[in-house]
């Protein structure tokens with residue numbers, strides 16, 4: 001069964017809108033766990049527009065499922081934060097600072113030496129590493145040479161094409177998954193997955209270990225409530 005890690009960035013966005021502590025991020029993460037989420041994902045960005053660096057310490061102290069910290073390891077503060085918290089998993093995402101949201105994976109060929117050294121930095125501390133990549137077999141093959149444990153497939157293009165042609169949308173991901181299996185990498189996926197496209201994606205990706213989902217899930221929770229929403233996402237991952 002594919003595991004669901006709930007990305008709680010958007011809960012922090014709501015909290016930050018008024019400068020207080022409503023909604024409380026740690027309580028929300030604990031509720032996600034109670035409702036069945038198997039992990040919590042955060043993506044602290046340098047401007048702290050949603051997740052603040054202190055949130056990561058507070059979450060790590062409170063949650064009992066896997067913490068996945070996503071972010072750009074070229075920022076020293078991010079590396080320090082991850083090493084200080086020792087999450088179950090770090091996901092390396094090559095975002096520029098101030099970027100609206102993540103919009104591409106690592107070029108693992110060009111940055112192979114750098115990524116290899118970063119994998120060692122985190123793995124030495126017992127932290128599983130996942131590298132965010134586009135669904136390109138060449139990127140996955142080069143990722144394997146870095147020593148990473150997993151790759152996370154950037155699913156924006158699948159989600160964008162899903163409504164017009166689901167078979168064409170999933171095909172590059174299916175091929176990417178085959179390559180990941182061939183080179184011995186674990187497989188995660190995320191970005192713009194939702195209640196419309198998730199079940200189809202999961203059914204066509206037999207090796208998928210984990211999805212991280214935030215934006216759509218939190219939006220759905222406005223209508224359905226968090227408990228019912230998580231139940232529906234988990235159903236799609238059976």
Ligand SMILES: CC(=O)[C@@H](O)[C@H](O)COP(=O)(O)O
Nearest residue numbers: 009043070093101102190191
């Ligand atoms: C890495 C990734 O795929 C992103 O979806 C990211 O975690 C979302 O970040 P924002 O919530 O800042 O858009």
Ligand SMILES: NCC(=O)COP(=O)(O)O
Nearest residue numbers: 007190191192212214215
């Ligand atoms: N890694 C992807 C993630 O954490 C959430 O992406 P999204 O569901 O907010 O698009």
